[in-house]
């Protein structure tokens with residue numbers, strides 16, 4: 001830089017701290033908005049409606065945790081009140097996030113002492129934006145502290161609420177077999193890609209594609225059927241709940257279109273390249289946006305509404321089927337690469353797998369104890385989460401892959417989601433025989449548990 005300070009006197013620490021906090025606020029707003037949206041869907045859920053309560057047990061448990069009365073009440077009354085409590089987590093004027101009660105006492109003590117217990121989600125975002133507005137905080141440490149508080153409101157607020165409510169509405173995932181990579185596209189089927197992050201929309205598309213009237217319609221147009229595939233974080237949602245195959249991750253979205261055999265790409269929010277309208281124009285592919293949060297010039301905009309969601313999804317599928325005949329065979333190319341993968345490990349599934357190796361005469365079932373024990377005894381050296389995005393500044397997937405291989409070789413268990421999980425699928429790391437790449441300790445655990 002030409003000068004050590006900006007025109008107002010802010011130094012590099014203040015400028016970097018402010019930029020960092022703004023990025024954290026943006027990420028929190030996006031990820032926590034998933035929760036807000038899905039809470040609204042729960043609030044409108046009804047018996048026989050487009051969205052229904054699929055995991056009543058989880059709803060009752062959450063109602064108990066949030067102090068919502070359950071006895072003698074209709075499940076939908078409970079669901080609507082739970083949704084209201086969840087929505088208040090965004091704007092309540094007093095108190096901290098309800099889910100921080102799930103953290104250990106030690107952890108909560110640290111947050112309390114540091115003054116970073118997360119308050120209402122929207123408040124943390126507003127505070128972050130205000131602190132970084134012209135002429136406010138220039139103290140880098142205070143900026144980082146607010147970044148921690150804001151991200152805690154996402155992790156222990158928005159993201160956790162989003163996960164719970166999505167499971168309640170769409171069902172808690174279970175382990176299932178699927179496949180990953182571009183080779184999951186089918187030459188003789190109508191290929192529809194669901195892309196983005198909001199599972200409410202993709203769920204409808206996947207469900208509608210199973211309707212016989214539509215599969216018959218696809219056959220009447222010369223296709224063998226309808227092939228729905230997932231891209232980006234939406235891929236994980238539909239893979240874990242329906243076994244829908246994963247065509248790729250963030251930096252592969254253009255490659256998917258380049259195969260020339262995608263009849264329609266339906267997107268919701270986040271990680272959508274604005275290049276897609278121009279690219280799809282070079283092929284027959286229809287590019288459909290569905291959310292006011294992600295409007296892209298050149299797309300076909302069909303605003304998704306929960307009360308008409310199923311009919312909208314059916315209309316889109318019909319449109320994709322009609323488009324099948326417009327494929328230009330000269331432009332078609334499907335890479336053969338794909339790998340089998342086992343996915344779908346929420347807490348419930350992990351505990352179920354661990355129950356399989358628990359001696360019920362000695363230890364209690366339904367706990368993480370077996371995995372804690374192997375970490376304590378040194379058979380495993382720990383567990384890490386790889387939650388994550390791809391970065392175009394480095395070769396796609398390269399760093400995720402190298403880090404994952406090194407970790408499992410060193411007996412460290414990985415829990416992965418997002419693009420990292422799709423990379424793991426593409427690279428064959430979600431196959432059961434990938435245990436051969438693990439260190440001796442992790443390999444023994446995988447073989448014993450059967451993962």
Ligand code: SF4
Nearest residue numbers: 232233271389418419
């Ligand atoms: S993991 Fe990151 S880059 Fe990948 S789809 Fe999700 S948010 Fe986007």
